[in-house]
Amino acid sequence: MMWGISLLDMSVSASLYIFAVVCFRFLLLHKVLKMTFTFLWVVALLRLLVPVSVHSPFSFFTAVNHVGRLFTVQESIALTQSSPISNGGTVTVPPIADSMTPLPAALELTSSLSPFVLAWLIGFTLCALFFIIPHLRCRPHYSMSLPIEKEFIQQWQKSNPLWRKVQIRQSDTILTPLTYGIFQPVVLLPKHIDYTDEKQLELILTHEYIHIKRFDTLKKWLLAAAVCVHWFNPFVWVMYIVANRDIELSCDERVIWTFGESMKPVYAMALVHLEEKKSGLSPSVSHFAKNSVEERIISIMKTKKITTAKMLLGIVIVAGTVSVFATSARDETEAAPGVEKLAAESGPALYQGESSTALMPIDLTFTKTDVPQLMDRLTASKYRAVYVDNEMVLRVTNDNSVWISKDNGAAWEKYDTDRVDAKVFADWLLRNDPNPGYSMKEIQSRLANGAEVQHIKFENGKEMYVVVDGSGLQIELVQPEKIASVLIDGQRMMITSERFPMLISAQLLKSFYDLLASNNILTEKEAKQDYSERIKHFKENDTFFTVTN
DSSP states (O other): OEEOOOHHHHHHHHHHHHHHHHHHHHHHTTTSOTHHHHHHHHHHHHHHHSOEEOBOTTOHHHHHHHHHHHHHHHHHHHHTTTSOOOBTTBOOOOOOOSSOOOOOGGGOOOSSOOHHHHHHHHHHHHHHHHHHHHHHHHHHHHHTOEEOOOHHHHHHHHHSOOSSOOEEEEESSOSSOEEEOSSSOEEEEETTSOTTOHHHHHHHHHHHHHHHHTTHHHHHHHHHHHHHHTTTOHHHHHHHHHHHHHHHHHHHHHHHHHHOGGGHHHHHHHHHHHTTOOOOOOTTSEETTOSOHHHHHHHHHHOOOOOHHHHHHHHHHHHHHHHHHSSBOTTTTOOOHHHHHHHHHTSSOBOOTTOSSOOEEEEOTTSSSSHHHHHHHHHHTTEEEEEEESSOEEEEETTOOEEEESSTTSSOEEEOOEEEOHHHHHHHHHHHOSSOSSOHHHHHHHHHTTOEEEEEEOTTSOEEEEEEETTEEEEEEEOSSOOOEEEEOSSOEEEEESSTTEEEEHHHHHHHHHHHHHTTSSOHHHHHHHHHHHHHHHHHTOSSEEEEO
């Protein structure tokens, strides 16, 4: 399960679900229980209004991702055919694209209000007014209604108690029965109906009470809210119309079950007598004859008693539709299976983000050294990340400011960063860096849950992206040439070699520890000791690195 989904993602994924429900409804409307579709529309509302994504291995999107990954894996394998694979004493470069795809212009965001957001706000406001104004206009008419002093109605209410207090009133300003109110519901009857026809009156009251029991007025409000939020999506408007019909059909079905199939002609005639007179009332009320009379009459006449086959078919439709179309891919943040396999075969976790060409970054975080203690010291300092290569040294302070030095730390310059869109960056990362040393699943989850992404572009074509949230900070470097480097950012310590076998420059490593000492992350004594122990470890115990002067 993942929170923080964008509005557009919610709308697009819900569109497929709505389309599937409409198709099943067209094919099976009279073959399953009508409440089947009512339940499916409730799930659609959750999909549209709750920003949460539930992952499922049976999701339609899982299948789409799987097909897409098959092509990704084939391309990745082709890119690595000329490189040796880490197996025993042989080392392989994990698959990476020959050139990094540039981030689209959508990453360049300004602090001003986006025109798309402004358009959405205008549409939302107009749509909300479309639903609210008619309701407000009708409220005075509702308040002018009078209680009905009929003995039959009073006796019927006593024999059909509800935990919410229900009023039954009449009005001469409406043409069809309706129910409004959620916590204090009111059944409003037209003054012109025949109150001496107790059988018809009983059918109408039963219908409205079913609406109240099922909180159908609340469902109608939520349907209106979904339309307001997703006003730009025609599928949501279709859902609003069809779901309102299905609420009525399900209610009709329940009435038939209550009174028996022998009452179907009487109930259908009640609809015919009432017609479908539009009163222009609010869409947030439940009308007795709100939807198409013809469809309702056909449905009533085809309603049969509950059977085990119908119940099972309904359960299968609900479970299948929700599992396949209302869920997200099993693991949208996961790299292609073939790519993961190659990464696992290569031993240590690999980080691919520092070059557009084949580098070999090695994650030392969980090796048998004192890296975890070093990360603790970094966390305790005023810095969140330290990076060294043969061109520059970099540090990120606790306020996420980025400082660069090109003279080995003698002078520092603060660099301004540009905010970029986390979702677009996440897509770019999947395409260009499918197998980072950082867990792709973890970083994609962080990006989806509100992590900020800052961007810096340097003069020599090198670029840097800094991902920041409460869990920590991650640096993603893109540079045009192979450059060896050392990075620690509180979550990982990475050493990147520029050639095979894995060569690590003692001088570069010393510069890294000098930087830690000069920035008070370690004392000079601790830095010298840690440097000596790490060099010794590489020379004596590590089969992956070869230390050079």
